Amino acid sequence: MSKKKRGRQPRNKPAAPAQAQNPQKTAEKAIPQAPKKRSRKIPVLVISLVIIAAGAAAVLLLKPKSGVKPDSELNVLLITLDTTRADRIGCYGYAQAETPNLDYLAANGVRFANPYCQVPLTAPSHSSLFTSTYPLSHGVHDNGFYSLAPEFDTLAEILKNRGFKTSAFISSFSLDSRFGLDQGFDSYDDTFEYEEFLKSFRSERTADKTSASFWKWLDENSGQKFFCWVHYFDPHLPYSPPPPFKAEFAARPYDGEIAFTDYYLGKTIEKLREKGVLDRTLVVCVGDHGEALGEKNEVDHGLFIYDVSLRVPLIFYAENHLPKGLVVPSRVRVIDVMPTILDLLKAPPGRSFQGESLVPQLKGKRRPDLSTYIETYMPREYYGWSELLGIIDGEHKYIRAPKAELYDLAEDPEETRNLYSKEAAAAAGLEEKLKEMIAKYTTQTAAGGKALSLEEQERLSSLGYVGGQALESPTGTLPDPKDKTAEYSVYVYAKKYEYEGDYPKAEEYYKQALAFSPEVAWNYVHLALLYRRMGKINEGIDVLESGNRKLPGNLIILSRLASFYVRGQRLEEAIATAQAVLRIDPQYFDAFYIAGLSLVNMGKWEDALGYFERAMDIEPENTSLELQYAFCLVANGRGAEALKIYERLKNENPRDYRIYQDMAIMYESLHDLNQARENMKQALDLNPGFETYFNYAILLEKTGDLREAVYYLKHYLETTPEKDTPRRLAAQRTLGDWEGRLGNQ
Numbered sequence: 001m002s003k004k005k006r007g008r009q010p011r012n013k014p015a016a017p018a019q020a021q022n023p024q025k026t027a028e029k030a031i032p033q034a035p036k037k038r039s040r041k042i043p044v045l046v047i048s049l050v051i052i053a054a055g056a057a058a059v060l061l062l063k064p065k066s067g068v069k070p071d072s073e074l075n076v077l078l079i080t081l082d083t084t085r086a087d088r089i090g091c092y093g094y095a096q097a098e099t100p101n102l103d104y105l106a107a108n109g110v111r112f113a114n115p116y117c118q119v120p121l122t123a124p125s126h127s128s129l130f131t132s133t134y135p136l137s138h139g140v141h142d143n144g145f146y147s148l149a150p151e152f153d154t155l156a157e158i159l160k161n162r163g164f165k166t167s168a169f170i171s172s173f174s175l176d177s178r179f180g181l182d183q184g185f186d187s188y189d190d191t192f193e194y195e196e197f198l199k200s201f202r203s204e205r206t207a208d209k210t211s212a213s214f215w216k217w218l219d220e221n222s223g224q225k226f227f228c229w230v231h232y233f234d235p236h237l238p239y240s241p242p243p244p245f246k247a248e249f250a251a252r253p254y255d256g257e258i259a260f261t262d263y264y265l266g267k268t269i270e271k272l273r274e275k276g277v278l279d280r281t282l283v284v285c286v287g288d289h290g291e292a293l294g295e296k297n298e299v300d301h302g303l304f305i306y307d308v309s310l311r312v313p314l315i316f317y318a319e320n321h322l323p324k325g326l327v328v329p330s331r332v333r334v335i336d337v338m339p340t341i342l343d344l345l346k347a348p349p350g351r352s353f354q355g356e357s358l359v360p361q362l363k364g365k366r367r368p369d370l371s372t373y374i375e376t377y378m379p380r381e382y383y384g385w386s387e388l389l390g391i392i393d394g395e396h397k398y399i400r401a402p403k404a405e406l407y408d409l410a411e412d413p414e415e416t417r418n419l420y421s422k423e424a425a426a427a428a429g430l431e432e433k434l435k436e437m438i439a440k441y442t443t444q445t446a447a448g449g450k451a452l453s454l455e456e457q458e459r460l461s462s463l464g465y466v467g468g469q470a471l472e473s474p475t476g477t478l479p480d481p482k483d484k485t486a487e488y489s490v491y492v493y494a495k496k497y498e499y500e501g502d503y504p505k506a507e508e509y510y511k512q513a514l515a516f517s518p519e520v521a522w523n524y525v526h527l528a529l530l531y532r533r534m535g536k537i538n539e540g541i542d543v544l545e546s547g548n549r550k551l552p553g554n555l556i557i558l559s560r561l562a563s564f565y566v567r568g569q570r571l572e573e574a575i576a577t578a579q580a581v582l583r584i585d586p587q588y589f590d591a592f593y594i595a596g597l598s599l600v601n602m603g604k605w606e607d608a609l610g611y612f613e614r615a616m617d618i619e620p621e622n623t624s625l626e627l628q629y630a631f632c633l634v635a636n637g638r639g640a641e642a643l644k645i646y647e648r649l650k651n652e653n654p655r656d657y658r659i660y661q662d663m664a665i666m667y668e669s670l671h672d673l674n675q676a677r678e679n680m681k682q683a684l685d686l687n688p689g690f691e692t693y694f695n696y697a698i699l700l701e702k703t704g705d706l707r708e709a710v711y712y713l714k715h716y717l718e719t720t721p722e723k724d725t726p727r728r729l730a731a732q733r734t735l736g737d738w739e740g741r742l743g744n745q
């Protein structure tokens with residue numbers, strides 16, 4: 001049965017996917033063939049008949065011939081599949097896959113069998129995708145702290161200038177608007193819930209939620225020509241697909257995450273069909289990088305540039321505009337995606353493009369394998385080990401490293417035999433080509449005015465990051481990441497144990513990692529964050545303070561230390577540390593936020609407003625921040641302004657209970673108890689829990705509903721994890737008091 005018809009599931013819980021006995025068959029069913037003509041008002045029964053008829057026709061006319069029809073009126077939906085290995089998808093030959101929707105798009109569109117990303121890291125790879133340039137040019141070499149410069153003409157900017165409505169729906173902090181990929185988007189939805197009160201790299205939004213956000217946008221905007229980007233992050237660590245995929249894929253959770261993503265990708269395509277726009281929408285699905293899954297001594301991705309983390313899926317699909325079921329065998333690159341999309345839209349290519357249009361391949365023309373530059377700076381930036389640069393050219397892959405590598409990908413696709421010594425001449429030739437590429441594309445960067453300011457350089461080096469010039473210097477004495485896999489796996493195991501909730505084991509491993517490399521800032525931060533999870537704020541502060549002594553002025557450590565001081569109620573120290581951060585980087589969002597929060601905790605509402613305003617300048621759509629700001633306005637007697645903010649936030653995020661809770665508190669301060677109670681009830685319905693039980697009980701008592709108040713206060717006492725906190729003790733006394741009053745009534 002078709003998955004789309006399972007509508008009776010609880011919210012956010014997709015139907016258990018049908019067991020794919022015959023993947024091809026499931027694929028055909030996953031996204032029903034649409035009637036050829038748009039008609040929204042046909043009764044449901046008729047639609048299903050048309051679908052059956054169309055499906056039958058598709059079987060009869062196996063692979064109907066159709067060419068490439070460029071069309072400037074096509075919408076574009078670009079779907080990026082984070083951390084998705086091509087060889088874990090059904091249409092790429094993985095028999096165990098449950099990816100009927102990607103398989104459907106491939107079977108009815110064009111699948112590139114051999115695409116490579118240029119860098120196995122999220123923000124750098126997306127920067128390459130959106131600018132058609134190598135990291136050498138766009139300069140985004142890692143996640144965090146690098147931001148794509150405004151000089152670049154991104155795909156979104158070009159399409160916006162051509163009259164497209166542009167919108168993005170992001171699932172991970174690595175692509176937060178602060179990192180510059182929001183250029184050209186009319187709206188950039190990266191406002192997902194995040195752990196604690198600051199966004200972190202663990203912040204992610206699952207495919208169901210990101211999809212829902214896109215569907216809502218589509219409901220309102222499908223009448224206009226659009227370019228949308230939907231980013232799915234689920235297959236990234238930790239691998240924990242939601243039910244029912246969790247149980248079905250208990251032994252293969254990574255595959256389960258891909259299946260979960262595919263399920264919502266399918267629903268998204270259906271949504272386009274429902275809106276009547278699928279037949280004039282180009283859908284492009286592309287991975288940003290793969291995942292090593294333990295192969296090549298790597299657990300996840302970013303440490304090496306082996307094929308397991310470079311090979312990604314790439315599928316183009318456009319009804320009546322592209323061939324159906326075509327497979328392009330030759331090697332292509334992520335940087336080719338943007339020129340291809342523009343070519344299909346009859347838009348001229350950009351002069352700065354380093355990729356090329358794949359339209360000839362889409363037309364079925366044979367083209368030679370494209371060469372590509374590849375890199376990862378992650379080992380250097382995080383661990384102080386050598387970066388890896390390389391080139392894939394013909395059948396060879398060459399990796400420049402302290403111990404250089406050369407592989408014959410045709411004969412040895414698993415990259416098990418390093419031919420560097422044996423084929424020295426070939427290696428030398430490729431080293432020359434690599435040098436040429438670096439010279440060619442790095443020069444272009446400088447011409448583009450992308451050079452770092454002194455201040456930026458200082459900031460980067462204080463973070464242990466490289467400046468632009470380091471790219472040209474040959475690799476010197478840094479350790480080869482290949483020799484560090486034991487150390488690296490200590491860190492990855494620490495992460496793994498932390499994700500699994502085995503905190504004592506995680507602590508042991510993080511301590512080992514810190515002992516290995518006390519000069520790596522992240523080692524302090526990871527251990528401190530673990531302590532925070534364990535509720536040991538003071539231990540966390542100790543670790544960060546020792547990190548600050550070892551690496552003075554390091555922003556990664558300092559900013560975390562400030563936030564830990566807030567949690568530890570050491571507010572003066574928090575403010576002083578936040579100010580120290582701002583002396584190094586006057587635009588550091590977290591520092592403004594932390595200083596504001598500290599002042600709120602001190603009851604200095606008016607001073608807090610100033611810091612929050614500065615933070616809002618840097619990050620204008622951050623719900624947590626706006627709530628804090630509104631809360632301060634209320635405390636400053638500016639309730640009317642706060643109300644406007646609350647109303648807007650409620651419109652934007654109708655299911656965020658915090659908005660209703662804060663509104664309730666505001667109404668209470670204005671002595672409008674009925675409004676307060678009503679809003680608190682909404683907060684409670686959206687997020688039943690001990691906090692909301694407590695707050696609601698208090699309001700019920702104030703509005704004279706003592707019996708209900710007792711009921712909810714008991715609920716609070718039964719569910720709170722608090723032990724001897726003042727609130728719990730007070731609640732116990734209050735309950736006795738209320739019950740006494742009830743007895744007297």
Ligand SMILES: [Zn+2]
Pocket residue numbers: 082083121122123288289
């Ligand atoms: Zn990624």
